[in-house]
Amino acid sequence: MIFRQLFDRESCTYTYVLGCEKTREAALIDPVLELVERDVQMLDELNLDLKYAVNTHVHADHIFGNKAIKKILPEVKSVLGEEGNEEAMADIRLSEGDVLEVGETIKIEFLSTPGHTNGCHSLVVRDGPTTMVFTGDTLLVRGCGRTDFQQGNSKSLYKNVHEKIFTLPDDTIIYPAHDYKGRTMSTVAEEKQYNPRLTKSLDEFVDLMDNLGLPYPAKIDVSLPANLVCGLHDVPPGAK
């Protein structure tokens, strides 16, 4: 698989390029509005034909890049998980267990992992002997997504991480949607051993999540309405 991990310095978001070596078809995971030109240039330089812009959840801290990508590449389809996202707009919505095929070699399996938001999904990709999981904000490196808005629920997050992510093979590579300390990836084994939140008991975890005391993301008021219509992707050109 052709793979790139790209970073947004402002929101500390990772965008991922997944490309099929055989057909050159590709998907982007979690593109950011302000960095769409960078992403499209990267795809062009890698001779990849973008088919899908896949979002792990309705992000609260930045606007999806979907609309801007579709302006440049109108055939691209936006993709969002179905469960918990009934009010959000996307071209394709996939449910727990559904698989998005990209070219001939990439299969992206959707897992419904609500908790950070009620619509969070994690994406499992198997590449030969390697399993990778794109966890969005469900599981971060040595952390996890907050649960204090967008119908967040710390008990659900804990259950989903333990039952759906920690049950993947220990050497599964974890690729998060954000990191605020410069870390790029982890593994299931590492997080099972060292995650300071998810190694706690459920009661301790709930108490910790209830008392994080984080300020709301600076762009939440613009990001949520825009992302509920998938980054305003189908608004006619010129309209806002």
Ligand SMILES: N[C@@H](CCC(=O)N[C@@H](CSS)C(=O)NCC(=O)O)C(=O)O
């Ligand atoms: N300061 C940032 C927002 C930081 C933040 O709240 N991050 C979220 C993921 S984006 S919804 C989160 O879940 N953080 C968990 C944590 O423990 O930090 C901004 O203003 O955008």
Ligand SMILES: [Fe+2]
């Ligand atoms: Fe988020």
